[in-house]
Amino acid sequence: MTGSTENSMHGKAQAVVQADNVSGGIHVGASEAYNLPVPRQLPARPWLLAGREAETAVLSEAIMAAGRMDTLPVAAIDGPGGIGKTAFALDWAYRHLEEFPDGQLFADLGGVGGREPPAAPVEVLRGFLTAMGVPASSIPPDVGAASAMFRTRLTGKRVLVVLDNAVDANQVTPILPAAAPAALVVTSRNQLVDLRFGRIHRVRLGALDRAGSVALLAGRINRNAVDADPDAFANLVDHCGGLPLALSIVAARASRHPDFPLSALTDELGDASEDLGGFDAGAESMRLHSVFSWSTSQLAPELARAFRLLGFAPVAQIGRHAASSLLGIPLRRATSLLGELEVRNLLEQPAPHRYQMHELIRRHAKELAEEQDSVKEREAAARRLVDSYVGAAYKADRLLYPYRAQIGPAQSVEHVSVAPLADGASALAWFTAEYKHVLAVQHLAEQCGWWWQVWWTSRLLDTYQHHQALLEDNVDTSRRGVRAAERLNDPLAISLAERQLGRALTHTLQFPDAERHLDRALRAARDQDDLVGQAHTRHDLARLYSLAGRHAASLRHSRAALRLYRVNGDAHGEARARNRMARQFAELGDYETARRETERVLTLHENNGDLAGCAGALDNLGHISQLAGRLDQAVRHFSRALAICAANTDRHFEAIVAEHLGEAYVATGDFCTARTAFDRAQDLYEAQFRDAEARRVSARLRVIQNEPAE
Structure with a gap:
């Protein structure tokens, strides 16, 4: 990423003469200020910048427009x-030197890095004016007058002003030029949301993508070490999470012992995976804990507490209601604190009212929580x-499956x-967004007992996992439920x-395992004289034995x-039991009884508005019709x-029905449409990691692939 832009925004550029390199604030070369009419104050150009092509294009277009x-x-x-804000800004500035032949001014405003206090605008203006040839004795001490003089000196000049590490808009506003071509x-x-001057173009830098991370780290590490252990290199990239400073720290640590295998460094970072101890290259500016502390040490107490607890929470993303609960404060106040943290770029909001x-x-926040709370x-x-x-899960489950026994959750704390969830669509959306987080809180x-x-x-x-065919997860969380119930020693x-x-x-x-656990459930229901529990368990045993032949x-x-x-008096349960019973009549050869029972079941489900039940009954009718030779x-x-199934997002049953439809088309001789149905079933099975079913469908596809199209 080298070179400069050929088409100048302001016409043909003049020759550029680089003066002394500058870093860390306002500096002037050895000559007197009035002998430096063309300031060149940019610090040294970053020697490697990767993965910022899109942001560079946005910044260039904003300035030029x-x-x-x-x-x-x-x-x-x-x-x-x-x-990497400073590196990005400097890289862009060097790419566009020709567009600002009248000079480049640079100041570190001291918003981070432990500088106390941050640079005062009047001092920055004094440094800039001196660099532009104004005698120090002529610069007014008042910030307003100095600002007016600065704007006057820039009139008509193609000068680029770079202000690094600003605290807020109040620090920047007095240093604003008046107009183009500056x-x-x-x-x-911080997001400078209160910077009010014409059109302010915001460019937010986020984490690098994987390609950018690989390019940045590979450019700084011994190539032989990378080639010798690519897996270790990939792990190092993963540890850094796309943060350029973290990548730079890892590169600096690797450079200390260039002949050491990279696995030695990955082991160290792996041991410290829950903290930031491994991200330390010695200097304060190359110690991740210190760099983050520059942002967090000045937070007001309430905001600092919110930051710590949000980092302590075991969820990667959090909604405002969950955040309000975590903090134990009203929703409106929690939303305000989340917004303040977002403005400070300690949080981001990838979707409305969702924060991460x-x-x-997050590791830094968790460390602080463990130290201070x-x-x-x-x-x-x-x-x-x-x-x-x-x-929320209780509300969502009731909306997705209102037929579940009415047992309220345990009393919540204060x-x-x-x-809030209003209907099945909002319940499904909530589960989809929060599923991994519900697993995490379980x-x-x-862990807390x-x-x-x-x-x-x-x-x-249970309902969401079944509908989305998250079958292995369903087994895992159900086992946890059994262990918890045993700890509770509660028969129900x-x-x-x-x-x-x-x-x-x-x-x-x-x-075999399913039968063992269902038998235990049936015994427990009998011991409690729980007729509803016995009915449900008998129905589940009927399903098990049907699948087992x-x-x-x-x-x-x-x-x-x-x-x-x-x-x-459970009409819904009765309909499902009849549907299972009809299936067995069909398997045992009594097609007419099976058909009558299933049509009755379909009517019951339609009257109850049970879409899942309707799908089950229709699948039954299809199976019965196929066995009876009524293929159409x-x-x-x-x-x-x-x-x-597709409309009801029941992915588990959708895969099964797609396979059944494929078999029906095979029976009619329509092999082309059968392949389409089998392809759909196989895709669904594979997406759900139902390997046995996917292999079965794949075998069927191989059998019919050479059959002629109808």
């Missing part, structure tokens, strides 16, 4: 500490966070805010958890479940079921 309109070009570059580039860790920290900043306070914050997620609850929350989280994840919780685990194991085709046993359990559902009917039924 303003220049074409004869308005003052002002670009504000912001981002968190260590993101231009101003300012960097800050860079992973390395008591165990009791951290535990109370964690409990509020868990209860916020459990409360100061918990729960995300693990947190397990909050067994009710562990059990409830397991129960509330044990019965529900065992049945859920048995159902999850059935879906992953682990039939034990149709007589499945029919027996289906009939038992139907009787129990009738006794309890089978295709119609399977196609309707598939459409419902």
Whole structure:
């Protein structure tokens, strides 16, 4: 990334003479100020910049567009500490030297780095005016008068002003030129939202992508070491999270012992994966903890506490209701604090009302929380966070599956805010956004011994996991639910958890284990004289035996479940039991009885508005029609079921129905359409890591691939 722009914004450039290199503030060469009419104050150009092509283009267009309109070009570059703002600004400035032949002015405003106090605008103006040839005795001491003199001296001059590490807009405003052809580039860790001067072009620097990270680190590390251990090099890149300073620190550490294998450094960083101890190259500016502290040490107490607890939370991204609960403060105040942290680039908002920290900043916040917040306070914050997620998951699950037994979650602690959810669509969107975080808070609850929350989280994840075919996750969280129920020694919780685990194991085709857990659930329900629990468990056993090919046993359990559902007046359960029973009639050859029962079931589900039930009944009708040789009917039924699954985002059942539809088309001789259905089924199975099913469909595709199209 070298060279300069050929087309000048201001016409043909004059010859450039580089004066003494400058860094760290305002400097003048050895000659008297009035002998330096053309200042060249830029510090040395960064020797390597990678991965900033898009941002460079944005900055160039912003400056040039303003220049074409004869308005003052002002670009504000912001981002968190260590993101490379100064290097980016200087690299851009050197690329455009020819466009500013009347000079380049540079000042470090001292907004970071422990400088006390930051540079006063009047002192910066004094340095700039001196560099432009104004005798020191002629510079007024008043900031307003000095600012007016500065603007006057810049009139008509093509000068680039670079202000580095600004604290806020108040520090920058007096140093603004009046108009083009001068231009101003300012960097800050804070968003300069209160900088009011014409059109301010904001350029935010975020983490480098992987390609940029690889290029930056590879350019600074011994090439032989990289080639000798590419896996270790990749791990180093991963540890740095796209933060240029972290990459530079790792490169500096590697350069101390260029003959050492990179795995030695990855081991050190791996040992310190929960803190920032490994990111230390000696100098204060090359110690990540220190660089981050320059941003966080001056935070007001309430804001600092919010920053620490947000880093302590075990979630990569957090919504405002969960954040309000974590902090134990009202939603409006929490939202305000989140906004302040975002302005300071300690948080970012990738989506409305959702916030996240860079992973390395989050480690810093967590370190501070462990140092400054008591165990009791951290535990109370964690409990509020868990209860916020459990409360929202309870709402979401009720909206996705209203037929679940009405058992309310355990009483929440105080100061918990729960995300509002209005319908099934918002519930699905919430689960999709928060799924990984719900898993994380379940693990947190397990570590803390909050067994009710562990059990409830397991129960509330079940419907979403099943619909999205997250089958291995479903087994894992269900096992956690069983362990939690046993710790609680609660018979009802044990019965529900065992049945859920048995159902999850059935879906992953682990039939012996599934049968064992369902038998335990049935015994527990009998011991409590729980007829509803017995009905549900009998229905799950019927499903298990049907999939295992034990149709007589499945029919027996289906009939038992139907009787129990009738006794309890559960119309929804009765419809599902009848559907399972009809399936077994078909498997045992009684197609007419199976058809009548399933059509009755479909009517019941349609009247209840149960889309999932309708899909199951239609799939049953397709299967019965195919067994009876009514192939066109089978295709119609399977196609309707598939459409419902897609609309209802039931990915697990959608894959099954797509496979069934493929088989129906094979039976009709339409091999071309059959391949399309099988392809869909295979894609869904593979996406859900259902390897056995994917292999089965792949085998079917190989069998029919040479069959002629209809």
